[in-house]
Amino acid sequence: MRANYQVNSGVRFQMLSNDQLQEMFESVLHLLEYTGLDVYHDEGREILKKAGAWVEGKRVRLPSYLVKDALAKAPRSFTLWARDGNPKHNIHIGPGRAHFGPGPTCPNFIDVETLERRLYVKADVPLVAKVVDALPNIDFCESLGTVNDVHHELGALYEFAGMFPNTSKPIVAWSYDRFDSAGIHEIAVAEAGGQAAFEKRPNYVHYCEPLSPLVSTFEALDKLVFAARHRVPLIFTPCPIAGGTAPVTAAGIVIQGAAESWMGLTLAQAIQPGLPFFMGGVYSVMDMSSMILAYGAPELPLMMAGITELAHFAGLPLWQTGGCTDSKTFDEQAIIEGSMSVFFSALTGGDLTHDVGYTESAMTGSVFQLAAMDEAIGYSRRITRGIEVNEDTLAVDVIHNVGPNGHYLREAHTRRYYRNEFWYPKLCDRRNYEEWEMMGQTTFKDRTVARVQDILSTHQPSAIKPETEKVIEKVLAEAEDRVKEK
Amino acid sequence: MSRLYERISTAILEGEPEKAADLVQKGLDQGLVAKEILDNGMVVGMGEVGVRFKAGDMFVPEVLMSADAMQAGLYVLRPHLVASGVKLIGTIVMGTVKGDLHDIGKNLVNMMCEGSGFQVIDIGFNADPEKFIEAIKEHQPDVVGMSAMLTTTMRAMAHTIKAIEEAGLRDQVKIMVGGAPVDAAFAERIGADGYGSNAPAGSDLARKFVGAA
Numbered sequence: 153m154r155a156n157y158q159v160n161s162g163v164r165f166q167m168l169s170n171d172q173l174q175e176m177f178e179s180v181l182h183l184l185e186y187t188g189l190d191v192y193h194d195e196g197r198e199i200l201k202k203a204g205a206w207v208e209g210k211r212v213r214l215p216s217y218l219v220k221d222a223l224a225k226a227p228r229s230f231t232l233w234a235r236d237g238n239p240k241h242n243i244h245i246g247p248g249r250a251h252f253g254p255g256p257t258c259p260n261f262i263d264v265e266t267l268e269r270r271l272y273v274k275a276d277v278p279l280v281a282k283v284v285d286a287l288p289n290i291d292f293c294e295s296l297g298t299v300n301d302v303h304h305e306l307g308a309l310y311e312f313a314g315m316f317p318n319t320s321k322p323i324v325a326w327s328y329d330r331f332d333s334a335g336i337h338e339i340a341v342a343e344a345g346g347q348a349a350f351e352k353r354p355n356y357v358h359y360c361e362p363l364s365p366l367v368s369t370f371e372a373l374d375k376l377v378f379a380a381r382h383r384v385p386l387i388f389t390p391c392p393i394a395g396g397t398a399p400v401t402a403a404g405i406v407i408q409g410a411a412e413s414w415m416g417l418t419l420a421q422a423i424q425p426g427l428p429f430f431m432g433g434v435y436s437v438m439d440m441s442s443m444i445l446a447y448g449a450p451e452l453p454l455m456m457a458g459i460t461e462l463a464h465f466a467g468l469p470l471w472q473t474g475g476c477t478d479s480k481t482f483d484e485q486a487i488i489e490g491s492m493s494v495f496f497s498a499l500t501g502g503d504l505t506h507d508v509g510y511t512e513s514a515m516t517g518s519v520f521q522l523a524a525m526d527e528a529i530g531y532s533r534r535i536t537r538g539i540e541v542n543e544d545t546l547a548v549d550v551i552h553n554v555g556p557n558g559h560y561l562r563e564a565h566t567r568r569y570y571r572n573e574f575w576y577p578k579l580c581d582r583r584n585y586e587e588w589e590m591m592g593q594t595t596f597k598d599r600t601v602a603r604v605q606d607i608l609s610t611h612q613p614s615a616i617k618p619e620t621e622k623v624i625e626k627v628l629a630e631a632e633d634r635v636k637e638k
Numbered sequence: 639m640s641r642l643y644e645r646i647s648t649a650i651l652e653g654e655p656e657k658a659a660d661l662v663q664k665g666l667d668q669g670l671v672a673k674e675i676l677d678n679g680m681v682v683g684m685g686e687v688g689v690r691f692k693a694g695d696m697f698v699p700e701v702l703m704s705a706d707a708m709q710a711g712l713y714v715l716r717p718h719l720v721a722s723g724v725k726l727i728g729t730i731v732m733g734t735v736k737g738d739l740h741d742i743g744k745n746l747v748n749m750m751c752e753g754s755g756f757q758v759i760d761i762g763f764n765a766d767p768e769k770f771i772e773a774i775k776e777h778q779p780d781v782v783g784m785s786a787m788l789t790t791t792m793r794a795m796a797h798t799i800k801a802i803e804e805a806g807l808r809d810q811v812k813i814m815v816g817g818a819p820v821d822a823a824f825a826e827r828i829g830a831d832g833y834g835s836n837a838p839a840g841s842d843l844a845r846k847f848v849g850a851a
Contacts, residue, residue: 559742562706567699584835586822 162248162538165499167457173465176407180462181216183411188213189366193373196419203422212368212415219414222421226429228467232292232322232385233353235343236614241321243291243504245428245469250498250536252475252529253292254284255507256311256326256359258517261297262482264604269480269516272297276517277314279608283519285319286611289529292357293323296509296517305635306628312336312356313624316343317616324387324506326359329371330378331634333358335627337382342623343616351383354428357504358384359471361433362412364392368419376416380423387471387504388416389432393445394455396438402451405435406458410466417468430504431463432471444513448478448489453496460500472502475525476510482520482597486511490521491528498532523607524600527579534575545569579603642670643679646711650683651690653703655710662711672718676755680711684754691838701838702746705753712755727755728780728848731773731811733765735794740787743817747783747834750841755850756781767801774807781844784830786817795820796828803829812847816840 168176190210191197197207206213234241243251261272264279277295284293293315299307308327315323316339323340327333336356344350358379360372372388379386390412392398398405413431420427435455439446446452456473463470474497479485490508497505507514508529509522539545550565560566579599581588588594594602642665649658658680665675687704690696696704719726730751734744741763748758759777761769774782782802786792795815802808812831815824816839825833831847834840 557739557741559745561699561742561746562702567703570697570699584821586835 159541160538161540163499163536165457166461167500168461170465173462176403176410176462177466179407180410180414181219183407184214184219184414185216186213187366187411189368189412189415191368191373191415192370193368193377196368196373196377199377199422200419203418205418214415214418219418222414222418223466223468225421225425225427226417226468227426228469230385230428231353232357233355234320234322235316235340235355235616236320238320238614243322245503247464248501249503250472250501250505250533251291251503252494252497252505252508252525253290253321253324254280254294254296254509254517254522255473255476255514256294256296256324257298258296258510258514259298259300260512260516262511262516262518262520264519264608267482267520267601269512271300272517273301274299274310274314277311278318280517280519280522281315281318282611282613283522283604283607284321285613286607287523287526289526289533290508290522291321292504292506293319293321294326294506296519296522303632303635303638305638306332306631308332309335309628309631312339313628316340316356316624317621318613320614322354323356324359324504325356326361327375330374331631333375333378335631337378337384338627339620339624343620347382354383354385356384357387357428357430359387359389360416362388362390362416364390364397364412365408366412368412368415372416373419376420377423380420380427383424383427385428385430386416386420387430387432388413388420389430389434389471391432391434391445393436393438394451395440396445398435400437402455402458405455406462409433409435409459410462428469430469430471431459434473434507435459436473444478446478447473447476447507447510447513448485448493450492452476453493456493456502457496457500460502464501469503472497472500472505473507474502474505475508475521475528476514477521478511478513480512480516482511482518482524482600486521487524487528487596490525491531494525494528495532495535498529498536519604520597520600523604524579524596527577527600530575530578531580642668643675643682646675646679647683647686650680650704650707650711651686653700653707655703655707658707658711659714662714666714666718672715672722673724676712676715676719676724680708680715681755684708688754688838688842698746698837702749705749708753708755709749712752726757727845727850729757729759729777730781730783730844731759731761731770731777731779732783732785733761733770733773734763734785734787735791735798736764736766737794738786738788738791739763740785740817743787743837744783744785746837747785747816747840750837751783751844754841754845756841756844767798770798771802771805771807774802774805774811779811780848782811782813783840783844784813784815786815786820789819792817792819792824795830799829812844814840814843814847 229246232243436452474493477486477489
């Protein structure tokens, strides 16, 4: 037995010092107390006022004790559950754990057969969910697109209805309004076995997006209120653009974004104390020549590292961003930008890292980018898992027994460890030239496409309950009825 | 009966030397023919190992355990095979060429070849051409295997093959080469009969040479 022995079990990464984080933390509290946000939701303002917020017209300012109280109420560690009870599909949120998944709402999609860019349609949803279900390093599901071929108010609902039966990994659901949210919730609760069962084992997370700078929109808060009342874990994620809708400096965008998230936090905790809450979201630069929000810029992982460290300093999990690219196609730029950012997300411990599979600056979703990033995430996770040091891993006796000019391939020690100590690529090629030639001289891109198509033709996600299928049909029929005059 | 063949095959596939030896003994005790235990049980198991390794479903440490299981079975079987006049599928003379002290790669190929039914004569590392020639004369092998780890020592393979030619022994043996810097083009250039990119590929090649693949 050892005493006073320090273990660093993974790769350590910290950018900001505790002093810097404290200064940023105080600055967020200052912004909320002195500047405040415009809150476009009457009931939300009432609830905040009753909790102790200062309200003048639409402007809501939060005394710092109120924010600290909300931070204290929100849990840092909790579990998001697989709908089918598969423990491998559960997500345990907590310090030092990074998780990954796609993003929502791209208008376009790379067709899985023709590999061409076209509008995202309803039939794409189950395909994305299936691929998510099969990829070992993708932990949660979003759809990579906005469904274009249904009634324009029902895209989010059809999206959830298409994802839910095709993956048992936890889903992050967005919605247009609280009607969508109610429909989505009805489906998830049916599978969980009632509201009480759902509260114990939530199988989806609700995503809401406020507006930068410093606005809590009606839609964002209306959905937040619904989710909080039904105890649905919540993501409240702004998308500030440095130089456009946020300060140009990394420190400035981070504190503004945190203030936007914490208004949502304060409201959510006032409604439902203890509600799991992720602050967010997507922080990057406005490219000053193309005017786009750059998804492949180095400032994105840098700013994400900053907001992640601030979130963890404040005791909240973070809705992170990575694995995305500005490239229009599945090329070297896509792989470089995506791989660098997922590695950074893994290093910083982004609790839920989304937008994996975004191409063309979030205009086009690609399951090929997603599958390629699954490989990059596996690679990153092996590095962040670090080096385990103990008597058995030091292998002093094994080295002694093998001796000079022996070999280790036959050692029980080797057999015991080689599967876990080494990471095995699924897409990167390590064969010799002749074998590679014999197997058709494939490129990384060829192998990625083949893997996706193989998953789509062979992978079988676990089924939902028959009664949940009926609920999905009912919810969709009711929704169609609701919007038929619109 | 076939159930026992299947169990032997499984013991080899799963790399369980003791179990393989026990089951082979059990087969002999039940009066099974040694050659049939070899062909219907052990070789079937080792064949599956090769298939899985190539598909990426098995890795080298597991393949070696299977080779060990094969050897353990053969140890029990060999006296019976000899008694009934059955020969092993062939003999291989194997060495790392002159100037090269690397031993491991060659040892792995040896293990795999023994596992797939060959008798292997290991002449060690830093073996000069004369040592290869003596071994060929003494053991009359079907196959000669040469290994080199370095770009500086791989040339010694060419010298060794030339010496075997000059000794008038080239027609008696098939020559296979391997090692990190070696590839198929090099093998052809120096007049070898074939090249194996790794240990299982080496034993496959040897089996092909003797018509057992």
